[in-house]
Amino acid sequence: MDTKIGKNVIVVDDDRSIRVVISTALTRAGYNVKSSGTAAGMWRLVESDFADILITDVGLPDGDALDILPKFQNMKPNLKIIVMSARSTLLTAVRAEKKGAFEYLPKPFDLDELLNLVSNTFNSNKIIKINNLQSNTPKSIYDSGPVIGKSIAMQEIYKTISRVVNTDHIILVSGESGTGKHLICKSIHDLSSSNDKPFINLDAEFFNEFTNDKFLDKINNYLPNKINAVEGFYGCSFYIKNISEFSLFQQKNVLNFIENTMPKFFPINFDIKRPRLFFSSKVNILNLVDKGLFREDLFYRLNAVPIKLPSLKDRFEDIFELTTLFLNNYLNLKGSKRSISYEGINILKNYSWPGNIRELKNVIDRICLLSSVEYIEPSIIRDVLLEDRVLDDNKNQENLEIFFNNYLKRFFKDFDESSTLVNLHQQFISKIEKPLIETTLKLFRGNQIKASKCLGFNRNTLRSKINFYGIEVIKKRKV
8 A cells, every 4th residue: 555645653552452443543544554562663663764653652562662762853853753651650741751752642542532633743843852851860750659640630730741841931830728739840840950959939928028139148048058149049940839829019029020030130041041930829810810819910920831730539530549659658657558448449539638639648647547457447547537527617617707708808899889789688698597597407307396496596487487598398207
């Protein structure tokens, strides 16, 4: 069969069934396909100058495909390479990018996704730059932690990180408390070519009374070892935590820091990497911009590369790997092995995790301490999670007044005194009173006499409120 220019693909995977499925799908889509199950076979096919695109797995029986990619790029600079891997780790994504891969595709994937990727690859003019990982970055550091997870959400984050590791773009990481925002930023720094330089944590206080002439003296207060010359900060990273909680005055100083201080002290030098800026936020800053609580000009400076971290409940498939990591950490720290059954893992997966990964780590530490034997009983896991739920409920109860005060502040922020809004008291009371009555009735299985006594109403008052709010009363007998 005659090959068609720009329609030739090599598929390499040691699993024959995967090779057949991918090759068949590509052939039906109009591509000419050749395949191999080894690194040696891949090498022969590339040397034959057959393909425009190479699709290869990482782990091959006779070698690591990523170690060969730079040679292919030097030999065939126009060859575009798609790397697929079941090793769905951050380091794999970063290595693939740095070794010259056009795109990284974690397994398992949808065939339609692969076909779209191949089509887009043919139509792309993307230029590949090959950068080998620095020798002082251990290749195994992120294979099993600290940034782990095979969920789709984490795979997308890995792709983003792999593309920005050695750039100077500002990074804005957002996510709920405990999702690992600081860890993501530190990981990007650690995987960069400047990982031997300090990762400097700055807080809101740093941006109080901020002036350019005091920059060096002030920033040295945040370092264990003083840096006397500006040149010593090249390659460093500055991490500014919870930027969404900064006052408008502090936000102004942050903007000045980005637009004036950084260019003044660190002019562009193509031979030396300028300091990198990382910001984190617990909330969506754009919502604060809409409410006038955050500077719009600062938001668009920070939002160059946004990374949104999912909550743990939205990546429950990663709980097993995270739990294994924390159990291994306990073994390394205490020298005592602990294990959890599938039943125990399922209990963990069905929990809501309001405290996210940080809460999971604390729970694993507690159940390891409570268990005197290697095998952790599911009952212990249930008890610890129940205790966490009670503490969380108590915390919410204690903060109810604060929550409602904040709600009222937001409500009245743009309140117009000339508006025709009336009966405001009843509107707010109904938001609390209706769910209170509904919950109390359920507690007493629809018994209105007991519910009214508990609420402090007489029975007629309760009836009228049930009718007013349209509450459905379901009576249940106690079994």
